[in-house]
Amino acid sequence: MSETAQVSSLPLPPMQYVTLFSEENTKRGRTPRPPPPITDNYSMFGNPYNTDDAVIRPLESQNIRRLYPNNYDHRRELKKLNHSITASFLDLVDICIRNPESEARATKIDDLTLLFIHMHHLVNEFRPHQARETLRVMLEQQKRQRLEIAERFRRHFDKAWELVQQAISTIPEPTESNIKLLIDIERVQPSEGNLNNQACGNGCAEEDRVLCQIIDLL
Known part of the structure; x- marks a missing residue:
């Protein structure tokens, strides 16, 4: 029999039983096992009870x-x-x-x-009615909290969407001066027929000629 089983089988006072659930015992797995479920008779506050009895026993x-x-x-x-x-x-x-x-x-x-x-x-x-009413109030509170969270999320989403729209509206429209800064890729890149030509007629390299065209466009 393991040490855990031996500890759990011993009758202990309430406070001594609580002290067995320390952090060290929990990490080492030495905490007592939970008591088995009651299947027949039991005593509470000195009065005998049976598991088959009604919640509210008749007088x-x-x-x-x-x-x-x-x-x-x-x-x-x-x-x-x-x-x-x-x-x-x-x-x-x-x-x-x-x-x-x-x-x-x-x-x-x-x-x-x-x-x-x-x-x-x-x-x-009235205890069963009180339990149902307490459960109903708890569910209504959870529903209200979830609705409030959804409402806050919707407000944050609307605010983020508004900021995005404002950022888009502040982007300037392209003007004629900005168009001149755009590089015509088709004019800069050589055609497939001229890829084999490494130098122009005046002896300059092809890369130098393309660079000169870019500078002229600017």
Whole structure:
């Protein structure tokens, strides 16, 4: 068994487990392997869970008495629970003032606990909607950023095109004086029949004659 496998199989405290992911261990490949996926039961915050359970478990599966019907309006039930919690809290305060040692105090605390559990459960049922809404907002933000980038690119392209057009418009038109500077290649280069003639009739070389013609044209 390799050293990596031995390290990953040992139960380690959280902070000691984090220290194993140092840069040196990462370069040497000595970081612990990720834990295997859970396929059956697990415990979270001291409560047992099963991988096949629903994301939001019903109250009956937790042995909690339901205070509202199966078909309900979340907003209406949350308002009712809020009013019930306020009234129960005032009753608890009155009991603590009149007779703190009475059994009604423990009963009222149990009622408040049950009301808070129901409110927490109703709020948790909105978590999937919250996740979808968060994803929708993220996608809209990414879309807006891409549109802004495309708009900036279009503005830069229009500016570059405008600069190119301005540069083209500043090029002067050819005038008669500029035309004289152009060299007639056909007149300068000798024809194929005269390529074999290395010197002219007066004894000058062909290259010197062409150079003289260029100077005369200038």
